[in-house]
Amino acid sequence: MMNSGIEASAVNHPAGAELARHVHDRGQLSVLLRGTLEISSEEGWWVAPPGLAIWVPPNVMHGARYSESSSVLNLRFGEEFTASLPVGCDCVVVTDLLRALAFEAVRLIGSNTQTEAIELVVRLMVLQIRQPQQGPGLFLPHGRDRRLRQATSLLRADPASNVPLDELATRVHTSARTLARLFVNETGMPFTRWREHLRVICAVEYLARGQSIIQTALALGYKNTSSFTTLFTRLVGSPPRRYMDQLRQRQTDT
Incomplete structure (x- = not known):
């Protein structure tokens, strides 16, 4: 209305x-x-x-x-x-x-x-x-260059993929050096850091759907929860369980 x-x-x-x-x-x-x-x-x-x-x-x-x-x-x-x-x-x-x-x-x-x-x-x-936001925003830039957009779309379609930069560059018809430069210049992050942020954002979405930490870690290509939890904590500032608990405290019944 x-x-x-x-x-x-x-x-x-x-x-x-x-x-x-x-x-x-x-x-x-x-x-x-x-x-x-x-x-x-x-x-x-x-x-x-x-x-x-x-x-x-x-x-x-x-x-x-x-x-x-x-x-x-x-x-x-x-x-x-x-x-x-x-x-x-x-x-x-x-x-x-x-x-x-x-x-x-x-x-x-x-x-x-x-x-x-x-x-x-x-x-x-x-x-x-307008209040200053606490904690990381769940945002990932994808850049404007056509080759970079294609690369980030491929990564988003399969966040568990460990495809190396040179192979990804071949798929989008450019060189590894050019693609690495595009990631830094247009997203502000190196390729590996961008993929880490992608996995953390996907993790929050999976956990919000009710998947367990181990299910989420395996779905994102990790062999155990330890390495996944370490990455999540480094980028988000708190372990996945604590982070999701904090979000759920704000959730209301509908």
Whole structure:
């Protein structure tokens, strides 16, 4: 439903649902309540399990995918509220207050209540979104060069693959030296670091679906949980079990 300053809706998506690339004339915050959400844009790829939200600025072309049955609150903000919000897509930590405000926005607009109350809720939400984010955002840049895009697509299709750089370069019809340079210049990460980040993001998605740590480690090509846990802790800042527990503490029953 719509108000002059905000649109708010609660939406359920079946497993495997995909939304083709599109744009909104308003900035959108998608607060995930259940399942997983993937947003892709020209910048890269974001993943949100429950406990995180994804902000998409106005007029940014993007697509969405829900790998499992998911529930999400979509809040779209009018121009008067988006000027102070991030100019690029971003992950947002869903605090108890932000989640409560999102639910309240949906409720207020559904009840056609007074504009003053809705605007107050929206302004509080904007302040929450603007708060410095703690912990890593689940974002992976894919670059703009055609060869790099092809390479990152191959890696995303098989995150457990240990394909070496020279073989990957051959597959996308370039040299290993050129592909290595493209990874650094366009993603800010060397090839091996990019693949490590890919595996951590995939791990969060798998764990959010209910897979165990050992199932996740094996699915990502690790022979044991020790090496997987070491990588996850190094990149995320806490072991996978603790990280997922922290996210689940923010999850609400739906």
